[in-house]
Amino acid sequence: MIFVARAIALVVTVVMVTYMLRHFAFALNRLFRHQRMNYTDLAGFHLPSVSILIPMHNEEDVAPDVLEALLEADYPHDPERFEIIPINDHSTDRTGEILDAYALHNPLIKPLHRQNGERGKSPTLREATKIARGEVLVIFDADYVPGRAMLKFLAAPFADPEVGAVMGRVVPHNVGSSLLTRLMDLERAGGYQINQQARYNLNLLPQYGGTAGGVRRVALEAAGEWDSSSLTEDTELTVRLAILGWKVAYINRAECYEEVPENWDVRRKQIERWAIGHTECFHRYLGKMLRSPCLSWKAKVDGVLLLGVYLTAPLIVLGLLACVVLFFGGQTYLPALTAFFIASTAYNCLGNFASFFEIGTSVVLDGGQQRVRLLSLNIANSIFSTATVTLALAKYYGRRFFGRPLPPWSKTKRFRNGNGNGNGNGNGSGTSDPTSRERGLKFILARNTLRKSVTS
Amino acid sequence: MPFVKSFLFQGLAVAALADTLLLWQMPRILQWHSQVIQTFLDWARVPWQMGREITLVPGITARLLQTSYLNYQEYPYYPWAFLGGAIAVFLIGYRLWPTPIRPLVFLLPASLAITLIYLEIVSPLVPYTPEDFCSIWYHGEAYIWLLIPWIFAVSFFTLAVPFVMKIGWLPLLISYAFLWSAVRLTLALTTFHYFGPIWMPFTYFIFGFLADFMYIVTFYSLALDRAARWLATRREIWQ
Numbered sequence: 001m002i003f004v005a006r007a008i009a010l011v012v013t014v015v016m017v018t019y020m021l022r023h024f025a026f027a028l029n030r031l032f033r034h035q036r037m038n039y040t041d042l043a044g045f046h047l048p049s050v051s052i053l054i055p056m057h058n059e060e061d062v063a064p065d066v067l068e069a070l071l072e073a074d075y076p077h078d079p080e081r082f083e084i085i086p087i088n089d090h091s092t093d094r095t096g097e098i099l100d101a102y103a104l105h106n107p108l109i110k111p112l113h114r115q116n117g118e119r120g121k122s123p124t125l126r127e128a129t130k131i132a133r134g135e136v137l138v139i140f141d142a143d144y145v146p147g148r149a150m151l152k153f154l155a156a157p158f159a160d161p162e163v164g165a166v167m168g169r170v171v172p173h174n175v176g177s178s179l180l181t182r183l184m185d186l187e188r189a190g191g192y193q194i195n196q197q198a199r200y201n202l203n204l205l206p207q208y209g210g211t212a213g214g215v216r217r218v219a220l221e222a223a224g225e226w227d228s229s230s231l232t233e234d235t236e237l238t239v240r241l242a243i244l245g246w247k248v249a250y251i252n253r254a255e256c257y258e259e260v261p262e263n264w265d266v267r268r269k270q271i272e273r274w275a276i277g278h279t280e281c282f283h284r285y286l287g288k289m290l291r292s293p294c295l296s297w298k299a300k301v302d303g304v305l306l307l308g309v310y311l312t313a314p315l316i317v318l319g320l321l322a323c324v325v326l327f328f329g330g331q332t333y334l335p336a337l338t339a340f341f342i343a344s345t346a347y348n349c350l351g352n353f354a355s356f357f358e359i360g361t362s363v364v365l366d367g368g369q370q371r372v373r374l375l376s377l378n379i380a381n382s383i384f385s386t387a388t389v390t391l392a393l394a395k396y397y398g399r400r401f402f403g404r405p406l407p408p409w410s411k412t413k414r415f416r417n418g419n420g421n422g423n424g425n426g427n428g429s430g431t432s433d434p435t436s437r438e439r440g441l442k443f444i445l446a447r448n449t450l451r452k453s454v455t456s
Numbered sequence: 457m458p459f460v461k462s463f464l465f466q467g468l469a470v471a472a473l474a475d476t477l478l479l480w481q482m483p484r485i486l487q488w489h490s491q492v493i494q495t496f497l498d499w500a501r502v503p504w505q506m507g508r509e510i511t512l513v514p515g516i517t518a519r520l521l522q523t524s525y526l527n528y529q530e531y532p533y534y535p536w537a538f539l540g541g542a543i544a545v546f547l548i549g550y551r552l553w554p555t556p557i558r559p560l561v562f563l564l565p566a567s568l569a570i571t572l573i574y575l576e577i578v579s580p581l582v583p584y585t586p587e588d589f590c591s592i593w594y595h596g597e598a599y600i601w602l603l604i605p606w607i608f609a610v611s612f613f614t615l616a617v618p619f620v621m622k623i624g625w626l627p628l629l630i631s632y633a634f635l636w637s638a639v640r641l642t643l644a645l646t647t648f649h650y651f652g653p654i655w656m657p658f659t660y661f662i663f664g665f666l667a668d669f670m671y672i673v674t675f676y677s678l679a680l681d682r683a684a685r686w687l688a689t690r691r692e693i694w695q
Contacts, residue, residue, distance in 0.1 A: 031459045031614065180556075324661075327583075373681050383559050
């Protein structure tokens with residue numbers, strides 16, 4: 001038993017140290033190595049025809065914001081080159097009416113109403129892709145508010161025929177609502193400013209995130225459309241594109257504002273979905289990815305670490321159990337080292353890949369100050385994620401073992417407009433702080449005004 | 457640029473120097489550490505005596521402290537009472553604990569339960585005496601003290617702020633590490649003396665290395681906050 005525990009502790013330590021080194025390498029690359037061309041000089045010069053797809057299910061509280069922001073977008077409002085397709089997916093609230101009202105006044109908005117057929121993001125996108133006319137499909141979740149110049153920045157990389165998808169940067173706008181939103185803000189900063197940018201610099205696998213990003217229609221068709229059986233269609237598409245040799249570009253300046261979960265219950269459900277979807281991709285595509293002739297060995301290693309990231313949670317739990325066995329077995333020196341590594345690396349690795357070093361440097365790069373003081377509280381986020389992901393994957397492997405299908409895709413609850421009390425209609429639970437919301441939207445408006453003045 | 461590559465080498469040089477100093481002064485530091493614990497133990501009325509000598513790194517030794525722990529054969533209901541209390545605290549407070557803290561709080565009854573099962577089924581004694589526990593503690597802590605300068609070298613010294621602003625944090629953090637380590641070890645030994653060895657794994661896993669990383673990251677975040685404020689006053693153009 002001691003031997004088995006030693007072996008487990010060793011394997012866990014090696015895996016976690018690998019992730020830790022990866023994070024340090026990313027942060028150092030982002031800070032000191034050559035930053036890869038991100039096509040921003042082409043912004044405004046390469047303007048392909050773009051179809052914006054926005055899946056919506058009961059989104060009456062947030063639908064106007066995203067539509068208004070897109071109508072304000074600094075992209076030629078030429079019907080041949082620009083169309084907005086909000087998709088009303090089985091909504092039972094006023095979403096459909098709102099979309100029709102907007103369409104009445106603006107011909108660029110072409111709502112698609114779905115009252116029959118399969119529900120969920122992937123089937124919705126699949127149906128909308130059929131009617132979309134753009135050579136580039138840009139996808140937004142309904143709670144996202146794109147920056148005014150974002151579309152230009154997202155469209156520019158498609159000038160490179162090898163680019164299959166482009167991902168922008170996501171910035172939370174409801175940061176002040178709760179401790180969780182503040183921690184998520186830190187996590188997002190590290191995940192995008194450092195992690196995604198470094199992976200792009202290093203020619204690894206920057207992730208197309210399924211929202212605030214675009215995909216070339218030809219690449220999508222080559223990769224085989226949106227997979228409705230997947231819970232994380234974004235990760236799946238990233239891997240499928242990579243296997244076929246398409247590049248995913250990451251544009252740090254293409255900023256989009258999102259609403260992050262304001263309470264832990266919503267966050268738990270979000271992590272559960274990501275963990276199961278991601279791990280499903282791991283099983284589906286690991287072999288194909290490793291055999292792909294289009295990927296370098298570095299990209300393959302990064303792909304394995306990317307797809308396997310949620311498996312680290314049960315590994316950490318397993319490692320801790322091994323440490324307990326070793327502790328009671330009188331193996332004092334080994335558990336000391338193992339516990340040391342597990343404590344350090346577990347803390348650094350979970351939470352959307354953002355280690356404390358990545359987060360710290362990203363805050364400084366963004367010009368942030370006081371919010372970095374919350375860094376040590378990320379331990380709560382980390383422990384919570386470890387427990388949640390472990391339980392989610394236990395359920396997932398249980399389902400696999402008994403041959404049961406994956407749980408259905410579920411939308412993350414919204415909090416805007418004080419939409420906080422969970423009433424089962426797919427909106428928020430908990431309470432939203434109107435002051436912080438106002439602050440967030442003011443922030444967005446101020447940014448847009450600033451951009452307008454800079455452009456003019 | 458808020459970060460400068462050459463400062464990384466500056467940080468590495470400082471880390472090497474700091475470790476050399478630490479190794480040079482380690483016997484004194486350990487002696488001071490031991491004296492602080494002795495004083496704290498006296499305050500807590502925990503009897504102690506000097507124990508055996510161990511080698512931490514080649515050439516550096518530390519004298520351990522011998523204390524005792526509560527004998528559960530005399531107080532057989534104590535471990536059950538602790539476990540029951542921990543379970544009650546967890547269950548009663550479950551709704552009150554902030555959600556992310558719940559898994560951490562769960563570790564308390566879990567660790568007590570595992571230890572109790574061990575004490576009931578495998579052996580009436582845990583595998584370590586308090587002196588052994590001190591030995592494990594010193595081994596782990598000494599390596600962390602030596603690691604701290606390197607963590608700071610990579611993560612903090614690369615910032616384009618004056619050297620004085622950066623170097624000040626290192627002695628502050630290391631001093632805190634010494635003192636906090638002494639406080640935690642005293643608390644652990646006191647707990648074993650009054651409440652018995654059932655608390656040993658909890659103290660080891662939660663109060664040990666995890667606590668170390670908490671304060672290291674806290675210091676890092678505070679240092680970064682100060683540096684970011686300074687950088688903001690320089691009207692730097694961010695990349």
